[in-house]
Amino acid sequence: MAILDINLPDGDGFQFCKWIKARSDSSVLFLSARDLEEDVLTGYEMGADDYVTKPFSMKILLKKIPVILSREAKKSNIYDDGFLKIDFELGVIQIEEKNCPITPTEYRILKKLIEHKGQLLTYSVLLDSLWEEGIELLDKHVLAVHMKRLRKKIETEEHNYISNIYGMGYVWK
DSSP states (O other), X not given: OEEEOSEETTEEHHHHHHHHHHHOOOOEEEXXXXXXXXXXXXXXXXXXXXXXXXXXXXXXXXHHHHHHHHHHHHHOOEEEOSSEEEETTTTEEXXXXXXXXXXXXXXXXXXXXXXXXXXXXXXXXXXXXHHHTTOOOOSHHHHHHHHHXXXXXXXXXXXXXXXXXXXXEEEEO
């Protein structure tokens, strides 16, 4: 999410908003002293999700931000870091804009890891959740084989996503 003013020291906030929207699905909130109806409408035309004029209530702003972020989370069913892109609705994985075929089991593992980004998924939690989805992995050794194949497909020296916490499980960084 970007919070922008129209009057930026090195450019125009409207144009910067347009630039952001052309490159990502990030939400934009304008926070500006320019309170003319024309400025507000231009902000929305450039793709702003909301427009708050100064002076403003900090309490109201702090309520608006989570609302905007929750909308962003609902509309974004895509993981994209510039190298790896995953569209969870279409089930498409791309590496540097080239399709990367993975197995259904690898896809479910990948989705589960990303859903719990930054959290340790123990072997048993990961195996149990996959079992509930109909993937019958017998033990952590079979899981490790699938994980190795997945990492080989999506990771490079510069792009490491999955950490193995020895004896415990996996973490999506």
